[in-house]
Amino acid sequence: MKRWLLWFLLAPQTFLLAGLWHDVGLPAFEIGALACLHLALFAERRSVPWLLLGLAMGRALVDDASLPIHLLVLGIPVAVLLPLRTVLPGAWLPLQVAVALLYAVAIPKLSLLLGVVFAQPTAAGRLDGGVVAWSAVLVPALLVGLRRLPPWAAFEEVR
Amino acid sequence: MRDRRPAFPVGLYGMLLFALCWLVLPVVFAPLEGVLVGAGTLVVRAAAVLAGTPVEAAVAATPAERGLVVDLAARLQAHAVPASADWTNGTAPVHCAVIALGRRGAREAIGGGGEPCEILLDHTYAELVGCRTLVTKGNVLVGWLQRPGSGIAADDTLDDFARVMLVNHPQAPALHAELHEPAATPLRLVVRAAKVADPASLRVDLWHDPWRASRLDRAGLPVFTRAAIGEQSTPAGLLLGTTRIWGYAADRDGEPFTLGVFVLPTVSARALSHVVLWRGAAIDPALAGARPAAAARTLVPSRAVLHDLPGATHGRHLLVTTATPMAGAAAVADGRLLGLVRPLAFGSALMTTFAASRQRWSLVLLPDAAAEPPLELQAEVVADDGDAVRLRVLAHIVTEVDGARQVRIGAGWLFTGTNGLACPSGLRIGRCEPDPVDPRFLLVSVPRVRGPLAVDVLASAEAR
Numbered sequence: 183m184k185r186w187l188l189w190f191l192l193a194p195q196t197f198l199l200a201g202l203w204h205d206v207g208l209p210a211f212e213i214g215a216l217a218c219l220h221l222a223l224f225a226e227r228r229s230v231p232w233l234l235l236g237l238a239m240g241r242a243l244v245d246d247a248s249l250p251i252h253l254l255v256l257g258i259p260v261a262v263l264l265p266l267r268t269v270l271p272g273a274w275l276p277l278q279v280a281v282a283l284l285y286a287v288a289i290p291k292l293s294l295l296l297g298v299v300f301a302q303p304t305a306a307g308r309l310d311g312g313v314v315a316w317s318a319v320l321v322p323a324l325l326v327g328l329r330r331l332p333p334w335a336a337f338e339e340v341r
Numbered sequence: 342m343r344d345r346r347p348a349f350p351v352g353l354y355g356m357l358l359f360a361l362c363w364l365v366l367p368v369v370f371a372p373l374e375g376v377l378v379g380a381g382t383l384v385v386r387a388a389a390v391l392a393g394t395p396v397e398a399a400v401a402a403t404p405a406e407r408g409l410v411v412d413l414a415a416r417l418q419a420h421a422v423p424a425s426a427d428w429t430n431g432t433a434p435v436h437c438a439v440i441a442l443g444r445r446g447a448r449e450a451i452g453g454g455g456e457p458c459e460i461l462l463d464h465t466y467a468e469l470v471g472c473r474t475l476v477t478k479g480n481v482l483v484g485w486l487q488r489p490g491s492g493i494a495a496d497d498t499l500d501d502f503a504r505v506m507l508v509n510h511p512q513a514p515a516l517h518a519e520l521h522e523p524a525a526t527p528l529r530l531v532v533r534a535a536k537v538a539d540p541a542s543l544r545v546d547l548w549h550d551p552w553r554a555s556r557l558d559r560a561g562l563p564v565f566t567r568a569a570i571g572e573q574s575t576p577a578g579l580l581l582g583t584t585r586i587w588g589y590a591a592d593r594d595g596e597p598f599t600l601g602v603f604v605l606p607t608v609s610a611r612a613l614s615h616v617v618l619w620r621g622a623a624i625d626p627a628l629a630g631a632r633p634a635a636a637a638r639t640l641v642p643s644r645a646v647l648h649d650l651p652g653a654t655h656g657r658h659l660l661v662t663t664a665t666p667m668a669g670a671a672a673v674a675d676g677r678l679l680g681l682v683r684p685l686a687f688g689s690a691l692m693t694t695f696a697a698s699r700q701r702w703s704l705v706l707l708p709d710a711a712a713e714p715p716l717e718l719q720a721e722v723v724a725d726d727g728d729a730v731r732l733r734v735l736a737h738i739v740t741e742v743d744g745a746r747q748v749r750i751g752a753g754w755l756f757t758g759t760n761g762l763a764c765p766s767g768l769r770i771g772r773c774e775p776d777p778v779d780p781r782f783l784l785v786s787v788p789r790v791r792g793p794l795a796v797d798v799l800a801s802a803e804a805r
Contacts, residue, residue: 194381201652231356239381242374243650244657246683246693249374250363257357264350300364303699303721305656 185336189233192333194240201244210310211317214241215285216324218256222263222281223272224329226339233337234260247293247302255292259285278322286317371668372686379685385659386689389648389793402675402769409754410676410767413707413715420714421617423480428576432619435472437462438759438766439613439703443493443504450493453509453535454542454603457610459493460484460505462618463759467499472618475575476505478738479714481608482516482566482579483616484508507610508581509534509542517567518581518604528553532564532581532604541585541603558597560586564604582606609736612719614703614758614766640765642797647672647679647692649792656680656697656725658792660690666798670763673797678757678768679790682798690798695770696725696787701735703758705766706773706783708751716750717758720783731776732783750775755785763799 200213217237221230238252245252263270263281271277287309294307328334363370422434443450443459452458462469466489476483484507487494493512494504506513513534519527529549535542548554562584568577581604588599645662658680660672665684672679672692680694695702699722706716718737722730734750755773759766776782 190380191384195384198385198650198652201650203652205652227350228352230350231352234353234356235377239377242378243381243385243691244652246657246698248364248367249378250360250370253360253363254357257353257360261350261353261357264353297699303701305697305699307699 185333186232188333189337190236190239193233193236194243196237197240197244209316209320210313211320212286212289212313214256214289215282215317216321216328218259218285218289219278219281219321219325220328220334221256221260223267223270223278224325224338226337227264227267229337230260230264245293245304245306247297247304247306251293251296251300251302251304254296255289258292259288275322278325279318282321283314283318286314286321375684375686378691379687379689382659382685382689382691383687385648385650386661386687388651389659389661402677406769407676409707409769410756413705413754413756413767416707416711417615417705417715420479421615423477426480426576426578428578429619432473432621435464435469435618435620437464437469437503437616437618439463439616440502440759440762442610450510451537452507452511452513452542453537453544454539455537456509456542456606458507458510458513458534460507460610460613460616462503462505462616463765464503465500466494466497466503469503469618469620472620476616476618477579478608478613478616480578480580481606482508482575482581483608483613484510484513486618505616508606515546516575516581517569518564519567520562520564520584522557522562527565529567530554530564530602535603539603540587541582541605543582543604543606545602545604554602555599556597557584557586557599557602558591560584580607607739609719609738611701612703612717612736612738612758614705614717640763640799642673642799645672645690645796645798647790647792647794647796656694656790658692658694658790660692660796660798662688662690662798664798664800666690667763667800669761671757671760671765671768671799673768673799674794676769678764678770679796681760681764694787694790696722696730696789698722703760703766704732704770705756705758706750706753707756708753710751713751718750719758723782725787728786728788730771730785730787732785734781734783750780750783755783765799 197213204210225233234257237256238249241252242249290307290309293304297304297307418436439460440463441461442457449457450459474485476486484505487504487506489497489499493506511534515531515533518532519529521527530545531547532543533546535544564581566575566577566579569575583605585603585605586599587601591597643664645660648659650657650659666682670682672682678695680692683691701719701721704718704720716737719735720732723733724731752774755770757768771785771787773783773785776784
């Protein structure tokens with residue numbers, strides 16, 4: 183119960199912290215890719231739907247689209263990779279880099295597509311090459327630290 | 342030990358399916374969304390207490406900026422009526438704002454050319470008692486005011502916002518019109534709403550002189566109404582639009598061959614903010630006994646405090662409100678539009694600034710040249726960089742045709758058009774210049790919003 187309380191209290195703030203990171207002059211990266219990578223490769227499988235809800239709440243704070251759009255934008259990339267978790271070596275760094283790169287492209291594209299389909303245009307649909315490149319570098323690195331911090335650490339899958 | 346649980350993530354797919362249901366029925370799930378996202382703002386609200394006292398002076402308008410609103414209203418009214426027309430004798434103009442496009446179920450009512458074919462005004466039927474059915478904009482015929490309880494307004498009552506059927510509505514009457522060719526007698530024709538898939542909103546149905554019509558070799562000719570008598574009588578001389586010809590151009594040996602002629606209206610419903618109705622002496626029996634006309638809608642502002650969301654430099658702000666605002670309500674500081682509000686639970690709301698928005702806006706440009714009429718347009722923000730916003734113009738309104746459909750968009754001040762009940766026309770946005778590289782774009786100076794700031798959130802008195 184405590185870990186869930188912490189999750190819904192703190193996980194949404196991750197998206198605001200990512201903006202703060204950029205505001206202080208550090209290179210911008212796709213925080214959605216970080217969240218999705220954790221859910222797809224390391225989070226407790228049965229908890230993923232509710233973890234996703236907390237993250238979608240966070241994305242709704244910084245983006246104009248409605249909450250279900252954010253559930254889909256973050257959830258679809260996770261849903262693609264999650265069934266493959268048993269065969270993928272999640273701890274292998276090149277895999278993390280490749281997935282972070284793919285997610286950093288897929289998330290803005292999905293935002294744009296769903297925004298058009300459901301008439302909820304969003305500024306998050308713009309693909310920025312610099313953000314994609316920095317995501318490939320920063321996401322795996324930040325994930326190492328994030329997995330050791332509450333509330334993320336409390337939802338690590340025990341293998 | 343190897344994980345032997347099934348790989349198929351049923352729970353996650355169920356959540357995605359739920360999200361799709363949520364999108365299909367947004368009204369049902371709106372309270373849930375308000376609670377969830379509102380809960381997400383609680384930490385930020387706690388931090389906002391430390392942010393300091395809200396200020397108002399930061400966005401105070403200069404006297405010149407305040408005077409712009411008066412100038413806008415005066416010029417809108419002056420240019421909304423035709424300069425001189427016999428049919429206006431004995432009637433007085435009633436200026437109405439457009440509050441929304443008419444809907445059929447969950448979708449906009451679409452007519453000829455795939456364009457919206459109904460609009461709702463900011464006056465109720467009861468308030469428009471004594472008005473003719475004719476709805477105009479400058480010298481342009483816009484449509485016809487409907488009667489509650491009949492036709493397309495069968496479900497409306499006297500106290501509902503008045504519905505106007507536009508000329509491209511499938512049920513709109515055919516119009517007797519004439520096409521003005523230079524140095525030739527007008528060519529008489531009958532115009533009616535085109536099909537949804539057609540390339541323009543109106544099409545020519547019958548010609549008085551088909552042989553002459555088949556030899557039309559240039560488009561962009563103005564089409565005006567001719568006087569018609571009937572239930573929806575139409576005076577002569579109102580502009581319907583300009584021609585668009587489908588056919589084969591003349592080659593070296595032959596002559597042009599016209600397959601069809603369409604009429605492209607000069608008024609786009611999506612860009613329309615203001616129309617004029619005409620109140621005469623005679624009162625429609627259906628409306629007899631209704632209360633007299635009231636002033637336009639009054640918007641009751643509620644006070645709110647705007648806070649910066651940490652890191653949300655892209656125009657997202659937290660509002661701490663005393664009353665739950667309407668979705669899409671305008672947040673305003675001293676007459677200047679800051680952004681649109683999304684209500685949440687727990688006294689919180691989120692605001693997206695104009696610069697960060699990517700929706701399509703109905704806007705009004707007040708040109709610097711005092712003789713020029715305000716230009717109503719539809720545009721969307723495509724980029725924002727610091728205090729400058731780049732807008733793409735999607736449609737604009739032309740009320741006079743002098744050979745060219747396109748008007749030159751000059752420098753001036755940009756205001757909101759009508760963007761719903763709680764985001765009315767006439768809210769100042771910023772100084773606007775045409776993009777020197779591409780005239781389809783406008784560059785607007787929009788000062789950045791910084792919290793904490795005391796703001797007003799507009800809400801319709803009726804909506805409360």
